[in-house]
Amino acid sequence: MRVEYINPFVEAAYSVLTEVLHGEVKRGNLFLKASTKSVMGVAAIVGLAGEVEGRVLFDMSKQTAIKIASVMNMEELTELDELAKATISELANMITAQSVTKLHELGFRFDLTPPAIITGENMEVSDQEVEALIVPMETPYGSIEINVAIRQRS
Amino acid sequence: MSSLHAEQNVRGSKENDKLKKIDFKLISFTLAGRDYGINILKVKEIRKAGNFTMVPNTPPYVKGVDNLRGDIIPVIDLRILFNLPAESKDATNLENIIILRLDSLVLGIIVDTIEKVVGIASEALQPPHPIFGDINIQYIHGVVENESRLYIILDVDRIFGTPEKAQVSALPSAAEEAENTAEPASASVEVVATENVSLDLQFISENLSTFNQFFVSPINIQWTKSRLRAWKDLRKAENLDFQFTQKDDGEAFLSPFFSPLTGSLWTETQMVDLAKMLKLEGNNLVIWNPGCGRGYESYSLALMMETQFKASTYKVWASDLDLLSISMAPGLILDENELDLSGKSFTVQTKSGLQFNSNLKNKILFEFHDIKNINPFSKLHLVVIRDVLSFQKPHDQEKILVEITEKVKTGGYLVVGTNEVVEHENWRFVGHEPWSIYQKI
Numbered sequence: 007m008r009v010e011y012i013n014p015f016v017e018a019a020y021s022v023l024t025e026v027l028h029g030e031v032k033r034g035n036l037f038l039k040a041s042t043k044s045v046m047g048v049a050a051i052v053g054l055a056g057e058v059e060g061r062v063l064f065d066m067s068k069q070t071a072i073k074i075a076s077v078m079n080m081e082e083l084t085e086l087d088e089l090a091k092a093t094i095s096e097l098a099n100m101i102t103a104q105s106v107t108k109l110h111e112l113g114f115r116f117d118l119t120p121p122a123i124i125t126g127e128n129m130e131v132s133d134q135e136v137e138a139l140i141v142p143m144e145t146p147y148g149s150i151e152i153n154v155a156i157r158q159r160s
Numbered sequence: 161m162s163s164l165h166a167e168q169n170v171r172g173s174k175e176n177d178k179l180k181k182i183d184f185k186l187i188s189f190t191l192a193g194r195d196y197g198i199n200i201l202k203v204k205e206i207r208k209a210g211n212f213t214m215v216p217n218t219p220p221y222v223k224g225v226d227n228l229r230g231d232i233i234p235v236i237d238l239r240i241l242f243n244l245p246a247e248s249k250d251a252t253n254l255e256n257i258i259i260l261r262l263d264s265l266v267l268g269i270i271v272d273t274i275e276k277v278v279g280i281a282s283e284a285l286q287p288p289h290p291i292f293g294d295i296n297i298q299y300i301h302g303v304v305e306n307e308s309r310l311y312i313i314l315d316v317d318r319i320f321g322t323p324e325k326a327q328v329s330a331l332p333s334a335a336e337e338a339e340n341t342a343e344p345a346s347a348s349v350e351v352v353a354t355e356n357v358s359l360d361l362q363f364i365s366e367n368l369s370t371f372n373q374f375f376v377s378p379i380n381i382q383w384t385k386s387r388l389r390a391w392k393d394l395r396k397a398e399n400l401d402f403q404f405t406q407k408d409d410g411e412a413f414l415s416p417f418f419s420p421l422t423g424s425l426w427t428e429t430q431m432v433d434l435a436k437m438l439k440l441e442g443n444n445l446v447i448w449n450p451g452c453g454r455g456y457e458s459y460s461l462a463l464m465m466e467t468q469f470k471a472s473t474y475k476v477w478a479s480d481l482d483l484l485s486i487s488m489a490p491g492l493i494l495d496e497n498e499l500d501l502s503g504k505s506f507t508v509q510t511k512s513g514l515q516f517n518s519n520l521k522n523k524i525l526f527e528f529h530d531i532k533n534i535n536p537f538s539k540l541h542l543v544v545i546r547d548v549l550s551f552q553k554p555h556d557q558e559k560i561l562v563e564i565t566e567k568v569k570t571g572g573y574l575v576v577g578t579n580e581v582v583e584h585e586n587w588r589f590v591g592h593e594p595w596s597i598y599q600k601i
Contacts, residue, residue, distance in 0.1 A: 013487075
């Protein structure tokens with residue numbers, strides 16, 4: 007992945023998560039992955055187009071998703087209902103949008119698609135032709151992995 | 161009928177896979193005519209020594225102590241320990257010693273002869289059967305067959321008395337990732353073994369891969385062999401053993417390997433020299449530069465294209481796995497002194513210092529990328545990959561070379577490290593010192 011794209015995603019994730027969770031968020035070490043990766047339980051996917059083609063995936067466990075949705079809605083949620091899913095979708099949208107804005111300021115034109123939420127057990131995600139960059143974020147409610155798989159369009 | 165046939169095929173290939181998946185290496189030696197082995201990770205070094213200082217009131221198998229470059233270590237005669245017939249050499253003859261490092265304990269064991277490094281798949285290890293050993297069965301970690309020889313693998317942790325640490329079933333070394341389980345044999349060990357190369361070379365190869373992530377393979381074996389000869393002389397002159405005791409030794413061994421013109425911009429003379437050997441023409445030339453580090457090589461390539469191949473349009477795709485270095489590459493700050501006149505015309509003063517102008521920068525794409533993963537290229541004209549392949553595992557080296565060979569156009573070029581060699585029917589050497597240039601035929 008082009009190095010100039012990395013920081014916007016990392017910074018946006020950090021800034022949005024710190025803001026909505028009002029807690030300490032720590033970033034883990036970035037790494038690259040090219041094979042199938044298992045998903046923790048809840049995946050929010052946002053498509054990217056423009057100078058690149060690919061997607062961003064926000065990966066977390068069901069428990070983490072419920073807790074985060076609770077904090078963001080300021081009410082205690084006990085299951086991953088429609089409200090919780092919509093909240094996680096919104097979170098994915100916020101982070102991706104902020105990344106795209108930062109990229110825009112750097113001169114890169116990205117478009118994004120509306121987010122989709124996928125939930126289930128024993129899921130895996132694979133990208134046949136694109137390398138994925140993984141940014142692990144540690145929040146007080148569990149880990150979130152931001153999985154960016156994009157390639158240049160040219 | 162057909163499913164049975166298929167099943168046999170699967171089983172046959174599974175056995176082949178077992179043979180190919182080497183994840184346990186042992187040093188083989190003989191005791192009283194029988195073949196034994198010890199996990200290479202427990203072996204610190206091998207030497208010939210004699211004339212040990214006898215220590216009174218020790219069991220008969222403790223031959224004494226030896227001075228190993230300043231460290232006093234006990235020397236144990238395994239043959240006596242295991243009640244095997246031992247031919248005792250007279251005081252002037254040197255015994256074969258294997259020096260073991262078990263956690264904090266270092267000791268030497270005397271054996272009859274030391275054979276070679278044997279690589280096996282840990283699945284091929286069988287638990288000991290009482291009938292196999294003349295020695296106490298709890299000292300045997302397992303038994304394995306390799307090239308019609310039967311090796312009894314000793315559990316040295318158990319023998320030399322750290323009971324809690326007794327060897328668990330051989331696991332792949334921590335360096336291997338889970339995804340690499342389908343990896344075929346480590347080509348370096350196979351090549352080295354089939355060429356009947358000295359044990360010294362095998363040992364150094366093991367050290368280099370463990371300490372310095374440098375993997376001996378057909379790409380660099382010529383250099384490694386000649387370097388080993390020189391290294392041995394060097395160490396002898398310093399009164400040191402040639403084997404490595406720490407990572408620094410490996411770094412010292414490898415220091416002459418690296419290609420010149422690394423980590424700094426090329427001068428105009430050097431660019432002209434390189435350009436003469438490359439017949440690049442046409443437009444939309446795709447140049448791939450993996451392992452670019454902080455970017456000096458990529459910028460130098462772009463400058464070469466700008467000044468020596470003015471008629472062609474091109475793009476340099478640079479990548480590295482070192483995130484820190486490559487994030488700094490787009491904004492590389494230059495020193496006025498590192499540029500000659502022609503280079504200076506491509507620079508511009510910025511707030512943070514002297515940088516290359518956007519015109520040049522736009523021709524280079526810096527990526528955080530692992531070359532072991534798939535890449536997006538379909539047609540390449542020039543690949544500059546110096547001192548990178550030697551630091552990949554032999555299986556990955558082959559894979560990457562095959563991919564490059566497929567993707568480079570006929571007539572295109574591959575530049576590897578000064579001390580790296582590509583022996584492949586599709587590549588013809590067209591370079592000269594210090595450029596290892598190959599053209600695809």
